Amino acid sequence: MSTRPTRILVIRFSSIGDVLLTAPALASLRAAIHGPSEIHFLTKSNMRPVVEGFGSLVDTIHTIDRATSEVTEVLKAAEIDYIIDLHSNVRSRAIKRAIGCVAFTLKKENLAKWMLVRGWQKRPIAHIVERYIDSFRGAFGANTPDAWPTIFVSAVLPSGFDRSAGPWKTIAVGAAHMGKQMPLKLMQSIILEAEASGIRTVLIGGDADAETGGILSKGFDDSVVNLVGKTSIEESAALIREAEKAYSGDTGMMHLAAAMGTPVTSIWGCTRPSLGMSPWRPTEGSITILPEGKEPMRPCSKLGNRCRFRGESECMHQHTFAP
Numbered sequence: 001m002s003t004r005p006t007r008i009l010v011i012r013f014s015s016i017g018d019v020l021l022t023a024p025a026l027a028s029l030r031a032a033i034h035g036p037s038e039i040h041f042l043t044k045s046n047m048r049p050v051v052e053g054f055g056s057l058v059d060t061i062h063t064i065d066r067a068t069s070e071v072t073e074v075l076k077a078a079e080i081d082y083i084i085d086l087h088s089n090v091r092s093r094a095i096k097r098a099i100g101c102v103a104f105t106l107k108k109e110n111l112a113k114w115m116l117v118r119g120w121q122k123r124p125i126a127h128i129v130e131r132y133i134d135s136f137r138g139a140f141g142a143n144t145p146d147a148w149p150t151i152f153v154s155a156v157l158p159s160g161f162d163r164s165a166g167p168w169k170t171i172a173v174g175a176a177h178m179g180k181q182m183p184l185k186l187m188q189s190i191i192l193e194a195e196a197s198g199i200r201t202v203l204i205g206g207d208a209d210a211e212t213g214g215i216l217s218k219g220f221d222d223s224v225v226n227l228v229g230k231t232s233i234e235e236s237a238a239l240i241r242e243a244e245k246a247y248s249g250d251t252g253m254m255h256l257a258a259a260m261g262t263p264v265t266s267i268w269g270c271t272r273p274s275l276g277m278s279p280w281r282p283t284e285g286s287i288t289i290l291p292e293g294k295e296p297m298r299p300c301s302k303l304g305n306r307c308r309f310r311g312e313s314e315c316m317h318q319h320t321f322a323p
Contacts, residue, residue, distance in 0.1 A: 005036035007079060011095060012086040013043055013064075015176070016233070016252030018128070019050045020151075020259060021280060022086055025132035026057040027149040029084070032142040040078060042071065042095065049233045053152040068094045075099055084136050104136045113275055113302050122297055125276035147281055148259045152237035158227060163242070165222070168200040170243045172253035173216065173228055174209035178313040179270025179304030180249040186267070186319055187216055190247055193323040195223040199244065203228050204236050204253065245285070247323070249316070250277065250304060258282040265289060265323075269316030270300035270307045291315040 008029070012022050026039065038059045041051050045063040052061065060078075064070045068091050076099060083103040085092045096103045109131070115121035126134075133142055157163060171190060175181040191201045201220075203213045205228040213228030231239065237256055240246050246257035246264045250271045257264035263285035266278070273288060274297045290296050294315055300308040307313050 003036055005038045006033060006081050007038045007040060008033075008082045008084060009040045009042060009062075009075065009078075009080045009095075009099070010058075010084045010086060011042045011092045013089070013091060014047055016047070016050055017255045017277070019043060019047050020252060020255045021128055022132060023054055023057060023149055023151050023259065024129050024145050024280065025086070026054065027145050028133050028142045029136065029140065030057060031145075032140040040075075040080065042075070053155065053234060053237065054149075055151065055153055057149060057151070064091075067091075068098070071095075072098045082139075086132050086135065104139055106135045107131055109276070116272075116274055116297070117299055117301060119295075119298050124274035124297065127276050127278065127280060129280045131276065148261070151259055152234055152241070155234040155238040155241070157238045157242070158231050158235045161225070161227075161239070166198070166200055167244050168202045168225070168239075168242075169194050170202045170204055170240050170246045170253075170257075171216075172205060172246070172248035172251050173203050173212045174205035175249045175251050175304070177270075177304040179300060179307055179316065180251060181269070181313065181316060182247070182249050182267055183317055183319075184212070184215060186316075187247075190323040191216065191220065191224055195220070200225055202239055202243065204231055204239060205229065254279055258286070263287075267316075267319060269304060269313055271302070271304040272297060272299040275299055275302065289319060289321055291318040292320060293318055 012019050040060045041058045042062045045065050048063050062071045080099055083096055085105040088106045088108050109125050133144055171187055194201045200223055202225045207229040210229045213226045217224045217226035240257050240262050241260040243262050246262050248254035249267050254266045258279035261283045265287045267289045
């Protein structure tokens with residue numbers, strides 16, 4: 001007689017960094033479950049390639065474009081036993097109501113974040129990976145892993161990229177908000193330092209960052225490889241995995257570098273590690289750079305979309321460190 005597997009639905013709709021950071025939580029969940037199990041993962045359709053990179057951590061991926069009604073009947077038919085809601089928003093609550101099974105939900109700590117921004121709280125927020133695992137830790141007896149699980153195992157370098165041309169560093173040139181965006185001068189200084197050391201710089205980013213990539217690569221022939229808007233998440237993972245070092249603001253690529261085991265220099269502006277989104281278990285040689293002359297704990301805003309100093313992303317322009 002076959003034993004029916006325990007079916008668990010994990011929900012995290014976006015964004016790249018937040019979805020990537022579910023990987024250690026999924027590894028924790030896998031290790032804690034006794035007996036046959038299936039892990040289903042619900043996310044936005046544009047995040048599917050990220051979850052596909054998790055390999056055997058996830059059995060089935062479900063996606064939506066706009067509304068949860070797109071998958072409600074499929075999820076009901078899947079006979080889900082437990083839901084682990086790692087997003088905790090209107091959409092995830094709709095799924096929990098529709099399925100009606102036992103659910104465990106992330107504590108978002110929005111009040112504590114609001115107090116940090118206003119300077120009324122000094123205690124940092126627990127890291128998001130810890131809070132992901134805390135949402136189901138007691139129910140399943142889960143423990144926090146010591147390291148990242150292996151993800152994007154099958155990722156390969158972009159077609160035409162010349163590995164034999166020498167070592168490289170990567171710069172993630174874009175960011176969702178200006179308060180997380182590295183200034184051009186800072187990225188140019190990183191490029192020049194790498195060039196002086198005989199190391200190439202590979203620029204990665206999304207379509208919206210194409211103009212920045214063009215500006216940064218102008219005047220460099222062989223020392224800068226501009227792949228902004230030209231790589232998939234899998235190809236970016238492969239580029240970062242084989243890089244000597246990665247540079248990024250508070251972005252998804254920062255977390256991807258930590259996951260790939262590449263030393264990452266994370267450069268912070270209007271957000272701060274105190275918000276619980278610093279690189280998780282980064283490899284040896286990783287560095288966190290905070291704005292000079294600013295309060296190290298207090299962020300300007302939760303998302304980096306506002307700056308307390310003249311309303312501009314001034315914090316990102318305080319950096320004078322040597323790459």
